[in-house]
Amino acid sequence: MIPLTDFLMPFIIVCLAELGDKTQLAIFCLSLKTSKRFQVLVGSIAAFIVSDGIAVVLGDLVSSVIPIYYIKLLSAALFIILGATLIRGCEEGDIITESKNPLLTSFTVVFLSELGDKTQLASGLLASMYNTYCVFIGVILALSLLACLSVFLGKVLANKVAMRKLMPIAGITLILAGIYIVFT
Helix, strand or coil, X not given: CCCCHHHHHHHHHHHHHHCXXXXXXXXXXXXXXXXXXXXXXXXXXXXXXXXXXXXXHHHHHHHXXXXXXXXXXXXXXXXXXXXXXXXXXXCCCCCCCCCCCHXXXXXXXXXXXXXCCHHHHHHHHHHCCCCHHHHHHHHHHHHHHHHHHHHHHHHHHHHHCXXXXXXXXXXXXXXXXXXXXXXX
8 A cells, every 4th residue: 555645745845846936927827818728727737747747757767776865865955955945035937928829838838847847856856755656646736736726816816925925935845845855
């Protein structure tokens, strides 16, 4: 039986890491500029499946070549660095222009935004430590949930919650996850 941790850790970490991220802000902006919001959502989720699927597969392959001890140390260090980056608030959202094909535009924007992004790195690292399928499901559900929120809450969310205030919370959570990884 697979431990619930294999699903919950990726889900929680990715949810918190992605809050206020440039990718979510891009999805939000795209959804404001079109009435075809479902296409924005489908394009975004498809891009997450492709980009983070690649990261999960590579993370699983790495774990068969490199001893888990070194992967854990590297993972912990990267989570701590990513958390510190969020706390400093270094990342800014991109402004996206209107498109005639929201599905293709959102897929392209999200796919390119995710390449080398902290959530893609986290996906690969988590797959090297936990059950690959559980990590993939947890990551995609987290990203899909946030994409839904970005698309459907749109302007309401932007007016009520300052994303910059959420970044330090997400950063602290990533740092704590890094510390947790070292001691488990």
